Amino acid sequence: MMLVTESTNAATDNIEAAISPEFGADSASEPQTGRQMIGIKDLSLVFETNDGPVHALSHIDLDIREGDFVSFIGPSGCGKTTLLRVIADLEKQTGGTIHVDGTSPEDARLNRMYGYVFQAPALFPWRTIAENCALPLEISSQTKEKQRRQVDKYLAMVGLQDFHKKFPWQLSGGMQQRASIARALCLEPDLLLMDEPFGALDEITRDHLNLELLNIWESTGKTVVFVTHSIPEAVLLSTHIVVMSPRPGRIAKVIKSPLPRHKTLAMRDSDTFNALASQIREVLATDHQID
Amino acid sequence: MHKRLMDKPWFAVICMIGAVLVVWYIAALLLNGNQLINTLERKKVAWSYSHIVTEAYGIKRPPLPVPHQIAAELYKTVFDTKVTSKRSLLYHTQITLNSTLLGFTLGVFLGILIAVGIVHNRTLEASLMPWVIASQTIPILAIAPIIVVVLGAINLTGLVPKSLISMYLSFFPVTIGMVKGLRAADKLHSELLMTYNASARQVFWKLRWFAAQPYLFASLKIAIAAALVGAIVAELPTGAQGGLGSRLLSGSYYGQTVQIWSALVMSALLGCLLVWLVTLMESWVLKRRGLTV
Numbered sequence: 001m002m003l004v005t006e007s008t009n010a011a012t013d014n015i016e017a018a019i020s021p022e023f024g025a026d027s028a029s030e031p032q033t034g035r036q037m038i039g040i041k042d043l044s045l046v047f048e049t050n051d052g053p054v055h056a057l058s059h060i061d062l063d064i065r066e067g068d069f070v071s072f073i074g075p076s077g078c079g080k081t082t083l084l085r086v087i088a089d090l091e092k093q094t095g096g097t098i099h100v101d102g103t104s105p106e107d108a109r110l111n112r113m114y115g116y117v118f119q120a121p122a123l124f125p126w127r128t129i130a131e132n133c134a135l136p137l138e139i140s141s142q143t144k145e146k147q148r149r150q151v152d153k154y155l156a157m158v159g160l161q162d163f164h165k166k167f168p169w170q171l172s173g174g175m176q177q178r179a180s181i182a183r184a185l186c187l188e189p190d191l192l193l194m195d196e197p198f199g200a201l202d203e204i205t206r207d208h209l210n211l212e213l214l215n216i217w218e219s220t221g222k223t224v225v226f227v228t229h230s231i232p233e234a235v236l237l238s239t240h241i242v243v244m245s246p247r248p249g250r251i252a253k254v255i256k257s258p259l260p261r262h263k264t265l266a267m268r269d270s271d272t273f274n275a276l277a278s279q280i281r282e283v284l285a286t287d288h289q290i291d
Numbered sequence: 292m293h294k295r296l297m298d299k300p301w302f303a304v305i306c307m308i309g310a311v312l313v314v315w316y317i318a319a320l321l322l323n324g325n326q327l328i329n330t331l332e333r334k335k336v337a338w339s340y341s342h343i344v345t346e347a348y349g350i351k352r353p354p355l356p357v358p359h360q361i362a363a364e365l366y367k368t369v370f371d372t373k374v375t376s377k378r379s380l381l382y383h384t385q386i387t388l389n390s391t392l393l394g395f396t397l398g399v400f401l402g403i404l405i406a407v408g409i410v411h412n413r414t415l416e417a418s419l420m421p422w423v424i425a426s427q428t429i430p431i432l433a434i435a436p437i438i439v440v441v442l443g444a445i446n447l448t449g450l451v452p453k454s455l456i457s458m459y460l461s462f463f464p465v466t467i468g469m470v471k472g473l474r475a476a477d478k479l480h481s482e483l484l485m486t487y488n489a490s491a492r493q494v495f496w497k498l499r500w501f502a503a504q505p506y507l508f509a510s511l512k513i514a515i516a517a518a519l520v521g522a523i524v525a526e527l528p529t530g531a532q533g534g535l536g537s538r539l540l541s542g543s544y545y546g547q548t549v550q551i552w553s554a555l556v557m558s559a560l561l562g563c564l565l566v567w568l569v570t571l572m573e574s575w576v577l578k579r580r581g582l583t584v
Contacts, residue, residue: 090482109488116486122479126501126580135497139487187487 034066036099037191037223038087043096045082045249055248056082060096062242062251066190069217069224071234072242073280079249080227080242081195087225088116088193101191112140114191115184119199121176123168123183130155130164133183140187154182157216174205178212185216192217192224199229207265210236214263235276236263243283253283315358322354323347356549364553377533380557386534387522388561390450394457395518399511401458402465409466410473410499411491427463431456431521436528449532457521461514465507472506473499501580508573515565523558535561 045057057079064070072080085091086098089105100108108114115136123132130151137147155161158178168176177197184192198206210233217224228234234241238257245252258272267273296302324347331338348357356364368380376382405423408415435456442452476498484494526536535558542551 088486090485109486112486112488114486116483118479118483120479122477122483124480124498124501126504136487139484139489139493139497 037066038064039099041097043093043098046094058248058250060251066223067221068240069238070240071226071228071238073228073234074244075246077246078244080244084193084195084227112187113189114193115187115189117181117184117194117197119196121180123176125168128165128167129179133186136187150186154185158182174201192222194226196227231277231280235273243280319355319357320347323350326354352546352548356552360549361552364549383534383538384557390453391457391519391522394454395461395515398458398461398514399465402462403469405466406469409470423466431524435525439528453522453525456525457518460517460521464510464513468506468510469503472503476502511569512566515569516562519562
């Protein structure tokens, strides 16, 4: 194992040079060829409050390609959740433009083009796990047969095949969150929006679910937008890391991960991983000094 | 041993009942004894205290009947009388029960309907809510005869006007509870359904209806007790064709205090039974829905 401190300085200046020999051509920093999934130009969002306007988001420009795994990271109040909610049409921007899969966020929502995973599992307590997962399918009027097939498939994918008939309170927090991910996958959206889905879980469960999520992402080729405040989590999961700053909420830097798409937990001990993590830490620190 | 007995919950209950009985019998002795003394003195008959004490609990129309008199009357009118007879207390109980249940059912439907309207439409909330509240500030004793007379004029008598008065009392707690309950849906759950582009109807049947159920059952317990009160009050001015209310009224006409008290006890028992049935239904439904652990 190499020393962390050794690689840090070199990597922050030229990350490309630091990682290339380690992971070779499989690097996610290859030029992007996918079509645009989310395009954001000069987007702002101002909340009017009693204390005057709050600039939740200010002049955001972002381009997310199909198949990307993009993490929003930053301290609380930096607008990362708000930005995700704008993409999901749960908030409306006050300035700038945004396109989701070629249309407006509203049309994307009305056409059920994304799956949203909240910080809390948000399972309906009066429905069993299987009924909870079937909820989006019921609402989009799928046949009972299709519902059953999809629920079976995705509950198995998150390792809950034996829990169909259990109620949410009979499951642990981690299992509940897995069920909520299965529910989001059931509609088979191309885009998965996740708002700190593992924030409330212990680290062991979190590691486990991170790998599960990576497996699902790799096998389905979905685009994932992922909000987190954990640097290791962002580094482990993402192809692109969007580092954000508060007051006003803005993008401080977009970092393209040099790690390969296929990841293992062991990578967390690699130089590249640590270099990337310290680069994020540095951006966050620099921006806080401005504050 | 002594201490353990004190800790039992039933010990406290028995002590309480015992205390009530003691106070009751003493009060009855004083009230009934006084009346007895007055009567005897008017008739200029010699009397002694020991005579009064033995007689006070056996008067036919005592100011305050004692529990064993009421129990005897209840036994006679419930078990020793044919259910079809007008002398049977069960016959009257069943009449009151019918209008209570019909009025309760109507009241629950009306209450839910108004609540759904209020929750989905701001104009309805502003226009309907004052009337809903005003309706309950009018004393039911004042409005019950009016309803009975008005409906009697269009030849509606018996069960219907009584049920309508029950409905009038029982829709209110259901409306208030359901407005609160239908709005109690978790914000996260609402947003989740928004991301699925769910229609208002789907949001209602898949989320709001279930979120409101704990509130609904709390309201139902109040509503069914109110429906029983409504039915009894409605039986007072209806010319007393039957029912617990008419037993109360005819009892007070003829000074049949034992009859009044046994009707009172019967309505209390009926009320307890109805609320208990709602509670039973509540725990069954909520458990099946996984709403209680």
